[in-house]
Amino acid sequence: MGLFDRWRRKKSSPTTVSKPPDTKKAVSELSSDDTIMPGNLDSIKALLGEYDNLVERRETLSVEREDLTLRLERGEIEAIEFRKELMARIQEAAKVSESLRVTSARLSELGYRGTLQ
Secondary structure, three states, X not given: OOOOOHHHOOOOOOOOOXXXXXXXXXXXXXXXXXXOOHHHHHHHHHHHHHHHHHHHHHHHHHHXXXXXXXXXXXXXXXXXXXXXXXXXXXXXXXXXXXXXXXXHHHXXXXXXXXXXX
């Protein structure tokens, strides 16, 4: 019998079925946390503004990278300059993505559920 012939082996122990979680308890916990406090409203508005700016910047960076690739294909820039500018844009895009993740997590903590990454 080979190492990967698991289907040939007899199962000695029956499979166990786990209980589903108590949904009534989970729903009651969620409903108490879903309310947005008035003090958090200002924080949410500020974070939403930041989130929108980050999404816009991410889209702009994508367009800039496409434009940079087209400039290289047309021969307007050298390969070394292309790599430098591309790496700078990739690094900025990574920072923007991380900031988006942090901002989205913070909004979720405050009870706002309308963000998508």
